[in-house]
Amino acid sequence: MGQDQTKQQIEKGLQLYQSNQTEKALQVWTKVLEKSSDLMGRFRVLGCLVTAHSEMGRYKEMLKFAVVQIDTARELEDADFLLESYLNLARSNEKLCEFHKTISYCKTCLGLPGTRAGAQLGGQVSLSMGNAFLGLSVFQKALESFEKALRYAHNNDDAMLECRVCCSLGSFYAQVKESMKIALQHGDRPLQALCLLCFADIHRSRGDLEALDAIERAQDLAEEVGNKLSQLKLHCLSESIYRSKGLQRELRAHVVRFHECVEETELYCGLCGESIGEKNSRLQALPCSHIFHLRCLQNNGTRSCPNCRRSSMKPGFV
Numbered sequence: 001m002g003q004d005q006t007k008q009q010i011e012k013g014l015q016l017y018q019s020n021q022t023e024k025a026l027q028v029w030t031k032v033l034e035k036s037s038d039l040m041g042r043f044r045v046l047g048c049l050v051t052a053h054s055e056m057g058r059y060k061e062m063l064k065f066a067v068v069q070i071d072t073a074r075e076l077e078d079a080d081f082l083l084e085s086y087l088n089l090a091r092s093n094e095k096l097c098e099f100h101k102t103i104s105y106c107k108t109c110l111g112l113p114g115t116r117a118g119a120q121l122g123g124q125v126s127l128s129m130g131n132a133f134l135g136l137s138v139f140q141k142a143l144e145s146f147e148k149a150l151r152y153a154h155n156n157d158d159a160m161l162e163c164r165v166c167c168s169l170g171s172f173y174a175q176v177k178e179s180m181k182i183a184l185q186h187g188d189r190p191l192q193a194l195c196l197l198c199f200a201d202i203h204r205s206r207g208d209l210e211a212l213d214a215i216e217r218a219q220d221l222a223e224e225v226g227n228k229l230s231q232l233k234l235h236c237l238s239e240s241i242y243r244s245k246g247l248q249r250e251l252r253a254h255v256v257r258f259h260e261c262v263e264e265t266e267l268y269c270g271l272c273g274e275s276i277g278e279k280n281s282r283l284q285a286l287p288c289s290h291i292f293h294l295r296c297l298q299n300n301g302t303r304s305c306p307n308c309r310r311s312s313m314k315p316g317f318v
Helices: 003-018 022-035 039-055 059-076 079-095 099-111 118-135 139-155 159-186 189-205 210-225 228-245 248-265 294-300
Strands: 283-285 291-293
Touching: 003 022, 003 039, 022 039, 039 059, 039 079, 059 079, 079 099, 079 118, 099 118, 118 139, 118 159, 139 159, 139 189, 159 189, 189 210, 189 228, 210 228, 228 248, 283 294, 291 294
Parallel strands: none
Antiparallel strands: 283 291
């Protein structure tokens, strides 16, 4: 089957699929896959088969065609096709609840060199990664991924992607709400503060004013139990909200409190004095529990802790 005939049969399958004759469409596409020698056509029909099996809930079949599509993309030696096929592989594993594999394939997508399809598919990659993190109950990373997906949707006027992200945020909200119920039943105030922080972050990502109310309630709980790390996160979150609204007085107040919390929790390197966490730097924890930048200790050249002078022969990395 040549290029023109392959194209005609793919279109025929699409017409059948759109008229809800799914099984007939699958038969047409499967025949194209068996007989066509056109790589571009094979890649396209594999995408159709992946989508159709996904919508029908046949996730193992979806995965099978996604794997074949990756091989076809490699034969075509095209980065755009490779990105699309890895995204389909990530989605297949997401549907099968193989969340670690989903995250791995999403990271592969994000690590591919710049492509034309990157701007269109980047949001879908972030959404799939967010759903995987949510499946693993890694809430903070899930929310970060959903926010990225939402930014892609807004920047590209992609209403369908925005709708899918909002559905995922709804699932996220439901899981955090359930965690809040458990925290209230057991009187676990630090967990209550963490749940409120998640609620605030969800509202902030959607531009809702309820974020400030959740932050205020979480702040009261965090101060009540003396949870400095939660206070630090809350001041950072408040800072980003007030900066976006241009409220300078409130912004300055939270910047001051943020730096006070940093000093109170000693989240800074004992050698260079820089705050730990502001930059992506490798850290080293010594047996005495003091933490420094790895580069600072290497430049210092001592075999004992610069703070307490205890031996540090067995450092741990964080």
